[in-house]
Amino acid sequence: MKPEEIKKLDAYFKRTLNPQIVVKARPRKNDSAEVYLGEEFLGVVYVDDEDGDRSYNFSMAILDVDL
Template sequence: MKPEEIRKLTAYFKRVFQNPTIDVKARPRKEDSAEVYVGDEFIGLVYKDEEDGDYNFSMAILDIDL
């Protein structure tokens, strides 16, 4: 993803989840997705659908975390 997209996604996640520690980071060698963190903890991936221009956020929730 382009740096501008990452900045917009970071601002979006911070606003929607009302959490200033959320950060979106580029993935090495991957241009169709970015990593989402809360502080230092990885929480998921956000993917860009090139056909529609939409974004999809994927977050796994482990049974041991519940």
């Protein structure tokens, strides 16, 4: 994922969910980025560019003990 895309996603998450969210590049991966709330890992944003349309998918696991 390009740095410009990460900046746009970071701004989007801050604006729509929480100003403390941070989107970071993943080491050795260029098709996704990691999403954090402070130091807490929340999930991964993946690039989906099938069918010629570029979109993003956010994947977040919720553990039973967190509920």
